[in-house]
Amino acid sequence: MTGIWREIKATTRRKHPWLFAYYAEGPSDRADGQWYTAFHFRRADRTKFGFQEFVGESLHHKRLRQMATRVVVDAAYRESMLSDKPELPKLWKRH
Numbered sequence: 481m482t483g484i485w486r487e488i489k490a491t492t493r494r495k496h497p498w499l500f501a502y503y504a505e506g507p508s509d510r511a512d513g514q515w516y517t518a519f520h521f522r523r524a525d526r527t528k529f530g531f532q533e534f535v536g537e538s539l540h541h542k543r544l545r546q547m548a549t550r551v552v553v554d555a556a557y558r559e560s561m562l563s564d565k566p567e568l569p570k571l572w573k574r575h
Contacts, residue, residue: 482509483516485575488541490548497524500548501575502539519544521551521561522572529568530561 483505490500498521505516515538520531530551551558 487575488519488544488548490552491545492549492552494552496552498522498548498552499524500544500551502544504538506538517544519547519561520568520571521548521558522568526569526572528562529565529572530558530563531565531568532561 483503485501485503488500488502490496490498500519500521502520503518507513507515510516512535514536515534517534517537517539518531519534519539520529522529532547551561
């Protein structure tokens with residue numbers, strides 16, 4: 481990985497079991513010359529993982545925080561991004 485990984489905080493004061501982060505690569509880091517951002521989240525107990533990828537657009541930190549907040553408050557939104565990809569738990573072990 482050549483990009484950056486950053487934690488995100490949801491903007492809600494509601495107690496919740498979710499942790500958030502994003503991974504981003506700039507056009508100079510990629511062979512296709514496009515922006516890449518992956519929004520990641522997981523339960524604190526590491527039983528559920530989710531993500532959404534964006535290619536060709538650079539997402540502002542404010543939008544990522546809004547997404548994190550929506551994951552906390554909107555179960556249908558959260559469920560739409562849950563994944564059982566085996567690389568997700570491995571990715572979070574590094575962070």
